[in-house]
Amino acid sequence: MSESANTAGHANTITVTGRGAVNAEPDYFHINVGIEARRDTVKAAYAAATGAVTAIQQRLIDLSVAQDVVGTEALNVHADEQWLEGKTRAVAGYIVTTTLNVMLRYDEGAADIIAAVVDAGGDAVRIHGLRPGVSDLSAAQDAARAVAWADAVRAADMYAALAGRTLGAATAITEVFDQGMVPMARAMSGVDDASLLALPVEAGQSSITATVQVTWQLL
Incomplete structure (x- = not known):
């Protein structure tokens, strides 16, 4: 929490930042699936990567995963350079x-x-992580705002009382909204038996936060 007092002639004000957080249970998540293929030629590497992506997409279709929730985010091709004896590359x-x-x-x-x-x-698959999300943030956002406002009022009342003053009308309100998410998984690679990956995926809790900066007149 941060506070500042501002004096301009006879108009005394106090500005306080309040923060609030509430928990919400995610109902969906994004899984980031990396595909990596190493081959002697660009053509062979590209073909191997394409084959892996095609196999994954077909498996998702077989499992009734809608195609509109699957998207390609990146494509990179580069040489695999290694240092040899004599420090040549x-x-x-x-x-x-x-x-x-x-x-x-x-x-x-x-x-x-x-x-x-x-x-x-x-072996081409790299699971880079899971990112949880909440479909309807409205209720959680409003609850976080209420907590942030109460936090700001409490601090402002305390500082006003310490100064022998009371709070007047709020003259400025500025909100900065932020959504925090709990990390869900680490990257996995080089797994020999894919069946071992059928582990429980728990939603857990996501922290929805709000920040409000309020300026009051001091009476």
Whole structure:
């Protein structure tokens, strides 16, 4: 919490920043699926990456995952350079990487879908993490705003009392809204048995925060 007092002639004011946070249960999450293929030529690496992506997309279709919740976010091609004896650098092959973003709901067999994605993509798959989300933030936002306002009023009342003053009308209100999310997973790679990835995916809680800066007259 931060506060500042401002004096301009006979108009004394106090400005206080209040912060509030409430918990909300996520109902969906984004899974970031990386595909990486290393081959001797660009063409072979690209073909391998394409094959893995195609297999993953087909598996998602088989599992009734809507195509409009699956999107490609990145595509990169670069040389795999290695240092050889004598400190010389040589091209050992080529690497093609791409990233798929898949939006899933917690209640639609998410753990099995993730396991199926890894199984379909094989060693080319890298799960870079899960990012939870809340479909309807309205109620949680309003609750966080109310907590932030109460926090600002409490602090302003305290400082006014310490100064032997009382609060007058609020003359300025500025809101900065922010949504915080709890990290859900670490990256996974090099898994030999994809069936081991059918682990429970729990929604947990997401922290929805709000910040308000209020200026009051001092009486």
